[in-house]
Amino acid sequence: MSAAVFSFSHGRSDAEALAGALGVPFHEISIHRFPDGESRVAAPEAAATTFVYCPLDRPNEKLVELMFVADALRRGGAARLVLIAPYLCYMRQDKAFHEGEAVSQQAMSRYLSSLFDRIVTVDAHLHRVSRIEDVFPSIEAQNLTATGAIADFAREQGIGPQALIAGPDEESIQWARRVGDRLGADAIAGRKTRRGDRNVEIDFPDCDIAGRTILLLDDIVSSGGTVVTAIARLKEAGAGDIHLAITHALFGEEIEQRLREAGAASIWSTNSVPHPTNAISLVPVLADALSGELKS
Numbered sequence: 001m002s003a004a005v006f007s008f009s010h011g012r013s014d015a016e017a018l019a020g021a022l023g024v025p026f027h028e029i030s031i032h033r034f035p036d037g038e039s040r041v042a043a044p045e046a047a048a049t050t051f052v053y054c055p056l057d058r059p060n061e062k063l064v065e066l067m068f069v070a071d072a073l074r075r076g077g078a079a080r081l082v083l084i085a086p087y088l089c090y091m092r093q094d095k096a097f098h099e100g101e102a103v104s105q106q107a108m109s110r111y112l113s114s115l116f117d118r119i120v121t122v123d124a125h126l127h128r129v130s131r132i133e134d135v136f137p138s139i140e141a142q143n144l145t146a147t148g149a150i151a152d153f154a155r156e157q158g159i160g161p162q163a164l165i166a167g168p169d170e171e172s173i174q175w176a177r178r179v180g181d182r183l184g185a186d187a188i189a190g191r192k193t194r195r196g197d198r199n200v201e202i203d204f205p206d207c208d209i210a211g212r213t214i215l216l217l218d219d220i221v222s223s224g225g226t227v228v229t230a231i232a233r234l235k236e237a238g239a240g241d242i243h244l245a246i247t248h249a250l251f252g253e254e255i256e257q258r259l260r261e262a263g264a265a266s267i268w269s270t271n272s273v274p275h276p277t278n279a280i281s282l283v284p285v286l287a288d289a290l291s292g293e294l295k296s
Helices: 012-022 060-075 104-113 147-156 170-183 225-236 253-262 283-294
Strands: 003-007 026-028 030-033 039-042 049-053 080-085 118-122 140-144 164-167 186-189 191-196 199-203 214-221 242-249 264-270 278-280
Touching: 003 012, 012 026, 012 049, 012 283, 039 060, 049 060, 049 283, 060 080, 060 104, 080 283, 118 283, 140 283, 147 170, 147 242, 147 264, 147 278, 147 283, 164 170, 170 186, 170 214, 199 225, 214 225, 225 242, 225 253, 253 264
Parallel strands: 003 026, 003 049, 049 080, 080 118, 118 140, 164 186, 164 214, 214 242, 242 264, 264 278
Antiparallel strands: 030 039, 191 199
């Protein structure tokens, strides 16, 4: 076969949907875990171009298994390995903040670059290094955005030019503006002051918030502190319904409950990682980016 999509059980349904969109076969990677904690990884016969779909939330065990499956697929005849990691782990730390710390972004770059020929991700959480191509200079890399998919989904829910698109902090204004432009709506961002991992203060600019529907956007929600505070501030300003849209939902049930109690009328996440709040499919975005692989 010339191309195929492979995945572990984690994210299998989304990988199957991607294979269907690309018109290529899907295969599940087999994992057997021994009593001592080691893994045996096996894959069916590889395609010349092999896509490996693996959301890298809770990543440590998956990273080891990616190493093994890359070996298995190369042995099986894969000439080109493409990693599709809608959520890409360990991108936040791009410098050593304290003596003796590892720079996880650089270490992850060297590791994944040794296994794959191309990496495709979505809204990677980058800071001082702003381009995914600079994170992975020795292989092909592409950082897609979920903003188009989020905007189109929001429009289907009745959110349009009358709404206010908000980001919880200065960094999020890039996503808020893209979604706002697509919906023809105004976009704002809060100013965040962090007091600790779970303690932040947020102030929004003076504008017409009272009574308006708010679409609050963030790329990653894990502890939830920033978004909970943002919702509270918007409610204090008299906001109407607040709908939360997230690219990467990394939080558990307790945080979801806190978000709803704070005033989130809806919580919509993309399927970058499997999560109960998944509502927005990234399959069309990924399929469009990967379609060129099938023409070569």
